[in-house]
Amino acid sequence: MRRDTPPRETVIRRFLEQAGWGAARRQPMGADWSARRYERLTLNQGTAILMDCRDEVAASQVPPFVQIAGLLRDCALSAPLILAGDEPQGLLLIEDFGSDDYARLLDGGEEPWQPLYEVATDVLIALHQRFVPAAAPDLSRYDVGLFRDQVMLFADAFAPAVRGQALPAGAWDELAQAWEAVLPAALSLAPTLLLRDYHPGNLMRLAGRAGVAACGLLDFQDGGIGPRAYDLVSLLEDARRDVPDDLRQAMIRRYVAAFPGMDRGAFAASCAILAAVRHARILGRVAQLIQATTGAPQLSFLPRVWGQFTGAIRHPAVSPVARWVERHLPANLDADAIVRSF
Template sequence: MIPPPGTGAFLNAHGWGGAAVRPLAGDASFRRYFRVELAGRTAVLMDAPPDKEDSTPFLAVGKHLHDLGFSAPQPLAADLHQGLVLLEDFGDARVNPVLSADASAEHDIYAAAVDILAALHQHPHGCVPPYNEAEYLREARLFPDWYLPAVGLAEAPGYNDAWALLWPALFTHPPVLVLRDYHADNLMLLDRPGLKQLGLLDYQDATAGHPAYDLASLLQDIRRTVSPALETAMVARYLAARPGLDEAAFRTAYAILAAQRNIKILGVFTRLYVRDGKPAYPRFHPRLWELVNANLEHPALAPVKAWFDAHVPAAARTGVQS
């Protein structure tokens, strides 16, 4: 992975001239990341091509999180015309690979992640767009728009109408800041004491929405299996930390949002494969279907389950073949 052409001049202009630049990671977007090393200092260079990615929301939400006392990587320098941002380096201890190597701290790490959400949700959500019905539907429609054609199925009537019966349950609580991709691969173990020991990544799509969304994202992880016992314990932990919530309404919203998110991601990962030529993503489809099939058994999902049972046969629930 080669750094973008303006990297040398950008680093020179901000006190990092002559630094070593090594590939670090990419993600499902067009963003790429590099580690920059100079005289014992390190930073992360984010390359977000401005014709494809707008880094302004990422910087704004990161500042908001930082101002609230949470650990979000802060910019050391930025040139948004080139799409280059030099960020504080949180290291390499992502929760998912750390727990893959040694799961002994799993409960404590998830407890810390849940406590962060509970604390965050007691603050104003800041200046982010609303997670409204139109956005929930746009996301849910990624399934019929991308997944169904990829498995040779046409969309049957009634999909939007089934979801429309569910949306009112998602507006029973004042909106909070929803980071949208809160899971083990976007959480970093930091050498810092207390609640903020987890670093937060990948929040540029943050919205103002229901507090159950990020909890469902954390506990129904596509890349890492969270046991039913741990999921149950962590939902209970969140509710205990926020005793003013209507527990029944929260649990209903959690079920709906878990299903909406997992069904959306079936579409997103199909699009990444079909449109963007990223062959790694269909391998997650079996895990997603495992989650979706379980999600649809919740009574709150009855209208959507009826649509899936009528129009998406078992043979089409195995994933797109790469």
């Protein structure tokens, strides 16, 4: 006879008891777009964060989170210390970086923005100068196939929604082939550690730390070995806020200046292609979430991200994707039309 699985709360309490935090006060902190949930624990003037990965997919991300946290700390960057873990159960107790995430600071009126973005850009410079891919041979590889598979949610969810009907026969394969044609140029420069969700919501201002260590890093469990431009694009072409163009261009120049031997044309092409990939994937994911939950607040992301996507595909390196969009999506698709689609 199969034994019943203990209730999740029982599993969590047992874990906290074993870690010495059983008497802690627990304060829910919410969730992200996955099955992960977070709590802040307080015990004897100390705090920690409980990461609760409730399903098999989320739990499978715990080992890479632990591994990448170690790799980042090896590069003298501020990833949280792992205080305790039960990887099979999808539970981690990690260092608490506080509440000063960049998103809260920016949206709360922090002025000027430039110092925060300079530190965040310098973190990427330091990471890309210090990290050696051979140190992590088992990490996921962000190659043409992986990027193509992730971005095709654009055809699965977003394109049918704005068209008001399914794609015509052959259009899905046509878009997959367009991405396969442009993606090799995005991967032409030497690879590095790609964190994947490098944006203000996952960056923390840490008091008492200097230089790049003053920026705490979170939510990198989907990271892997991939193109160096991706995280810079993620930082500067933010789905949640408009980054002024002069600030964006200043941070690109700051990054490029740190790598004088890098092919600047190849880097610009990589930025454009990866921006198009990221924005298309977000459009597809948000469309999927909206369709699954009526009135989802993610609707507000769509017009901004659509504008970022159409800007990225204007680069000649992304022209096969631009031609597909011209053939298969409504002409002059604007913010109002996108909102009406959902």
